[in-house]
Amino acid sequence: MAIEGFPDNTKPLTNHKMIQDKQYDVVIVGGSYSGLAAGMALGRALRPVLIIDSGNPCNKQTPHSHNFLTNDGKTPKEILTLAKDQVRMYETIEFLDALVLHGIKTESGFEVRIQTGETFSTKKLVFATGIRDIMPEIPGFAECWGISVLHCPYCHGYEVRHQKTGILANDETAFELSSLISNWTNDLTLYTNGPSTLTMQQVEKLQKHKINIVETVIEQLEQEDRYIKNIIFKDGTKAPVKALYARPSFVQHSSFPEVLGCEITNEGYIKIDASQRTTITGVYACGDNNTRMRTVANAVSMGTTTGLMVNKELIEDQF
Numbered sequence: 001m002a003i004e005g006f007p008d009n010t011k012p013l014t015n016h017k018m019i020q021d022k023q024y025d026v027v028i029v030g031g032s033y034s035g036l037a038a039g040m041a042l043g044r045a046l047r048p049v050l051i052i053d054s055g056n057p058c059n060k061q062t063p064h065s066h067n068f069l070t071n072d073g074k075t076p077k078e079i080l081t082l083a084k085d086q087v088r089m090y091e092t093i094e095f096l097d098a099l100v101l102h103g104i105k106t107e108s109g110f111e112v113r114i115q116t117g118e119t120f121s122t123k124k125l126v127f128a129t130g131i132r133d134i135m136p137e138i139p140g141f142a143e144c145w146g147i148s149v150l151h152c153p154y155c156h157g158y159e160v161r162h163q164k165t166g167i168l169a170n171d172e173t174a175f176e177l178s179s180l181i182s183n184w185t186n187d188l189t190l191y192t193n194g195p196s197t198l199t200m201q202q203v204e205k206l207q208k209h210k211i212n213i214v215e216t217v218i219e220q221l222e223q224e225d226r227y228i229k230n231i232i233f234k235d236g237t238k239a240p241v242k243a244l245y246a247r248p249s250f251v252q253h254s255s256f257p258e259v260l261g262c263e264i265t266n267e268g269y270i271k272i273d274a275s276q277r278t279t280i281t282g283v284y285a286c287g288d289n290n291t292r293m294r295t296v297a298n299a300v301s302m303g304t305t306t307g308l309m310v311n312k313e314l315i316e317d318q319f
């Protein structure tokens with residue numbers, strides 16, 4: 001789905017003819033918050049870097065991004081535009097609007113291939129590729145995602161504080177989310193969308209905190225301009241809500257890290273160490289692709305750390 005203000009992936013690529021034969025110190029796959037932060041640190045370290053981005057950040061549908069100091073309440077596009085303008089100031093940084101399909105390990109580092117078939121050589125590789133949320137097959141869910149169907153109370157909970165709120169979850173996630181969200185509202189109902197799998201102990205605890213549990217199967221989310229109005233159930237009844245929290249499943253946005261051999265954790269994240277190194281030497285990962293701590297601030301922090309650590313490794317290789 002094309003989102004206003006974000007690059008159209010079908011657009012012709014820019015500048016790629018000029019840079020194809022160059023050997024980069026670092027290629028960063030993914031040029032959103034985390035990739036740009038890594039790029040800034042590396043630009044300031046005078047490193048030739050190519051940032052390749054397909055223009056599809058996970059928060060593109062959300063109208064306002066919160067909880068990132070100095071940028072609270074700005075649109076995702078405003079934050080990205082400012083970030084990109086600042087990274088662009090460093091003359092060793094180049095950008096390419098493209099989708100990296102795959103790549104290989106070479107004697108001197110790595111070779112990455114974009115969708116046109118063109119390849120780029122680099123000593124080190126950074127994955128700042130993010131994750132892709134899988135929208136459940138409930139009509140209305142995808143439309144409201146990031147607007148009134150929410151993934152994180154720290155990002156959007158303040159705006160819907162004290163309002164009639166639902167949680168769409170079952171199992172451990174249901175209990176964890178219910179206790180978390182009770183911090184923002186007393187008017188909370190858990191919708192398990194089928195028989196609850198909570199333990200008796202968990203049910204008693206939720207009841208003690210006046211959190212209702214509704215097990216009726218959901219037909220659709222009724223919405224107006226992407227703002228949820230009612231949960232419509234298969235039995236014909238409905239429940240009004242102002243906000244609904246959910247934690248949909250996800251996949252890595254790019255399969256390239258796994259294909260290259262980077263170990264993936266049981267939870268589905270790229271395995272990294274404290275220096276953002278993956279299990280493949282010379283390959284780093286930063287941002288959402290390796291953490292549950294899903295915020296712009298954390299993605300930027302990890303990107304900055306990655307830039308510093310990659311530069312340190314490059315110095316150690318040469319010194």
Ligand SMILES: Cc1cc2nc3c(=O)[nH]c(=O)nc-3n(C[C@H](O)[C@H](O)[C@H](O)COP(=O)(O)OP(=O)(O)OC[C@H]3O[C@@H](n4cnc5c(N)ncnc54)[C@H](O)[C@@H]3O)c2cc1C
Pocket residue numbers: 029030031032033034035052053054055056057058059060061062064065066067068098099100101128129130131133145146147151155156253254256286287288289293294295296297299
């Ligand atoms: C709906 C929603 C709302 C959110 N709201 C907030 C909020 O209010 N505040 C907050 O702090 N956080 C918020 N977050 C979390 C925040 O958006 C993420 O933590 C952040 O975007 C992670 O940054 P990232 O750079 O790791 O990944 P992303 O921002 O997802 O960017 C990944 C980039 O990599 C590119 N890419 C992927 N694969 C390839 C490839 N093969 N080739 C080229 N490019 C590739 C993508 O196109 C994309 O541009 C929200 C998340 C969601 C889903």
